[in-house]
Amino acid sequence: MPDAVALSSPFAPSPARERWRRAKSAGMTVVLCLCAVAVMAPLFLVVYFLVRQGASSLDWNFFTQLPKPAGESGGGMANAIVGTITLLAMAATVGVPIGVLGGIYLAEYGSEGANVWIRFAADVLNGVPSIIWGMVVYLLLVVPFKTFSAYAGGVALGLMMIPLVMRTTEEVLVLVPQSYREAALALGIARWKVIVIIVLRTALKGVVTGVLVALARVAGETAPLLFTALGNNFWNRSLSEPISALPLQIFAYAISPYDDWHRQAWAGALVLMAMILGLNILVRLLSNWRNNQ
């Protein structure tokens, strides 16, 4: 009498229970959809307000003039835009060679035992709060030279780039087919030349992509610049002087009590966001191009 057994079981399907299970499943499906919408909403809200508040404040002066003293309206962030680009160039000078060389070590030389530790350390280093880098570089470069400087800001951002560039470089180098290396080595080419001329050359687009990702990430950083680059309301005459940067200027203006400065902070944020999105789009184009080849 299998039917009777089934009916007496506590797990027997009853129509009411079935309906409840289906309703619950449908309900949870809706909840998950709503959560996905909620996660995307902040991006749209931020971009909406950036465009609404920022676009009206953007004018030619914003890109060509220095900040005006408090209370005077007008002025721009020309020095901060140039400052951000300068700092990024300096960061790349510090971060890219070390990051790429380290990536080469991981992909081409390192034993699995050593690599595990270095990768692990790189991932942990990635999680160090950015303000910590500011404090460390303050002790290393600001205190000994007795001045805040563009050098210090660039080094702080550069140090942050190292683990990122290292990991992405390793990833793209190991994708280069082993037969390329073997063919080149069989021709009697020295190993370092094989790596630089064949392996790195083959993976170049991937390496560049990784560098751009790292640059996009540090471009918006404020905290590591607070006690290194410091900010500057004028053009800096040399790199050993404090330098302005868009994030610093946005921060200073946002917490100020002046409406005109708030307006400029929105405009600065719009420009900064456009720079970072531009870098990200470049990354996407590059990686699509890479995948299509």
Place this chain on the structure above:
Amino acid sequence: MPSAQASVPVLPPLGSRAPDSTFKWAAFAAALVILALIALVGLELYYGARLAIAKYGIGFLVSSAWDPVSDQYGALPFIFGTLVSSLLALLIAVPLGVATALFLTELAPFRIRQPIIVIVEMLAAVPSVVFGLWGIFVLIPWLRDHLFVWLKHTLGFLPLFQGPIYGVSMLAGGIIVAIMILPIVTSISREILRSVPGLQREAAYALGATRWEVIRIAVLSYARRGLFGAAVLGLGRALGETMAVTMVIGNRPEISASLFAPGYTLASVIANEFTEATSDLYLNALFELGLVLFAVTILINVAAQLMLRSMGSGGVAKVH
């Protein structure tokens, strides 16, 4: 066959091995920079904090005095603020992030998956200071006039939602940090869920489970440990979040039961007061706060990486 031996070509001289080994050592040195940096950061912070460490010892961590005028320093209000704002952020971001990851791996039609993933990545690209700006001028007024009023009205019997509403508050800090860690929690959860074998799901479907039951029984319970790792990694990011929090949390070193009261975090006090530190001891105390923050984030990150690696998806945390 002597003639055969004679025909072996003479290889050209290989040249010096020096460039080769130089290059290898340079690469090795660059890789070691990573390990050196961790040690350097720890040592420098310790060096910067030495006066405060000598003066206060371990009592620094449990003292709530923060009075630069009389040169008295204690870390407790900042540790409290950092923990509370980060936990609030986790409470909001982990359910939302995991749900979105589930939506992306289990429910969403293939055509819309990639666009949503790109949108979440773009959210990660928004700089902290831009979130802070938006927080000051958009989020805070809305919270002050709507959400907080409603919370006080409906949940006001809890000590958490009592007291005056300023807008800038611990809760606002928690919400802004939640938004900032959503992308990393979502994308790592997605990686974890993707590593759940399809067989697991098919078996549950074959037993007659509904879609939600499959998610709960087959997917979530399988991925539990990895999702926990994603949450811990999110915590690591939340603890160190600086600019946006500084701009919305109110920056007052007080310990209050109310989430509407202003707070202060380790990272924000460093950002705000570092360049204004007037005495050596003041600066040293700020360095000690940095040392505390560094030690905690290193521990949390090591724990998260170990958890994620034990899931067998070693590289999931790489780009973040």
